[in-house]
Amino acid sequence: MTLRISTLLAATGLVALGACAPTTGMDGMNTGTGTGMSRTQQGALAGAAVGAVLAGTRDSDRNNQGRDAARGAIIGAVAGGIAGNILDRQAQALQQSLSNPNIQVINRGSYLQVIMPEGILFATGSAAVSGTAQNDLYAVARNLNQYPNSRVEVVGHTDNTGSAALNADLSQRRAQSVAGILSAAGVASQRLIATGASFNQPIASNDTAAGRAQNRRVEILIRPTN
Structure with missing residues (x-):
């Protein structure tokens, strides 16, 4: 045995x-x-x-x-x-629907990760989503509605410039702005979770300007529920 x-x-x-x-x-x-x-x-x-x-x-x-x-x-x-197979098809359809080539769609096996750099979404220090970025968020929303069996986590990230309190607030407001557009585009609110990660989850070094730019982002995590 x-x-x-x-x-x-x-x-x-x-x-x-x-x-x-x-x-x-x-x-x-x-x-x-x-x-x-x-x-x-x-x-x-x-x-x-x-x-x-x-x-x-x-x-x-x-x-x-x-x-x-x-x-x-x-x-x-x-x-x-x-x-x-469902994740394969959803990832391919989502990538093809996005107009900005700097938006990454990564299939992590058990979930999809959509990475949207700050420069696409926001002006410096702002949580107001740009008009161009809104078009891509509506494309994401259409994809989410075509594949409704998932939970969607919207996570805001910053670099380490400024105080922890400032970055926590900014990352939360940015996540809520993105989630709000997805909701306005028809994604059921009960599927959406918006959180601010501040500068606690960097993907690059905060010691360089290029690294800090990578860290300033919003991620949309699409996790299948069945």
Whole structure:
């Protein structure tokens, strides 16, 4: 029993590790995979491994565990493949709908990450979204309405210039401005969460102007709910 569980867990770990490294697809969009497999294929493999583990360890009578693990793998593969395929299609459709090439759409495997630099959205120190950026946010909203089974987290980020209180307030107001436009464009308010991360989640060094510019951003995290 212990050996079987260990084997199944090891297989799950290998699948997860194989799905971690990012790569760039043929269309230039970051697919978030490094295995040469689509998210559909990775989802199927991961689902199969998890399904096998759950089925193999939950058999109360310890009979036919190999058969139960195989059934669990099949069920998990189908569910994981469907989830992966939906994220693949949503990411591709979203990228194609955006007019500004500086907006990144990254498929993280279990969720989509949309990164919008400050320069696209706001004037310095402002939380008012520019007219041009509003068009892209409406495109994001249309995509979200086409794929309604998700939770949407809008997170504002700043660099470390200025006080912590100032940056906390600015990042929160910017996140709320973006979430407000998504809501006005028809995204159900109960799907939306707006938070300000201040300068606590940098993606580049705040020691350079270029790094600080990267850190000033709003991220839209699209997390499937089923």
